[in-house]
Amino acid sequence: MSTAWDDRAFQSALRSHLNKLEKSSEELPKRMTDAMAERARSTVARDTGGTAAGIKSTGGKGVAELRAPNPYLEFGTSRMAAQPFVRPARNEVEQAFRAGHYKPDL
């Protein structure tokens, strides 16, 4: 007597889910920096709008970067108080990530 077990369908479904998870995970950093950029743009002190326009989120597979001009506005100078806009955005998104608000889509 013999028993046969064919798990090709199971393996195929699993592979499909893993591919989807991998793709979604790769997009996660960019989603997070996009959210940071949006938040930073909405809170940055505006004069000409140049700093807000210079806030950029870029990224590719599994990596992303937020670039913001004007570190003197973010950190202040000896003659001007700091008006942080990047670090609050990062703090909010980081804690939202820790709370599970950013997850790969399945």
Add this chain to the structure above:
Amino acid sequence: MAASLAGAVKAHIEAQSLGIAVFRDSAPDNEPYPYVTVLEDISTVPDGVFNAYDDPQGHVSELVQVDIWQQSRNAAKVKVESYTLPDAVMKALHGTLLPTAPKQVSGCQVVSRTRLLEPENNIVHTALTVQVRRVLV
């Protein structure tokens, strides 16, 4: 017990005997360099590892900016910036529990350090960002 988080950071840095004045928010006019200023609450958000519906103490992640202001060169144009002072302040803050804080602190981490030059004012500014995990009540 300090009345505020910035006061607790100030007390903690002063306790290191670095020979440097520390002020909340901003230094008085004509204060001689070097000195440190502490800007609290540049961002405070709920700590993500706690469940919002099961956290009676209200754990938060607060960012505090600690600025070290130094003269770059003296009147004889000789470099007088201390390269050890930012390290000493960073070392003092990274990992401390701020024992005089008004609310319980579960951890402090220096999450960034940036050195900014103001050549026109002859100033070197080192900005530390400190993440303080604490409770609200």
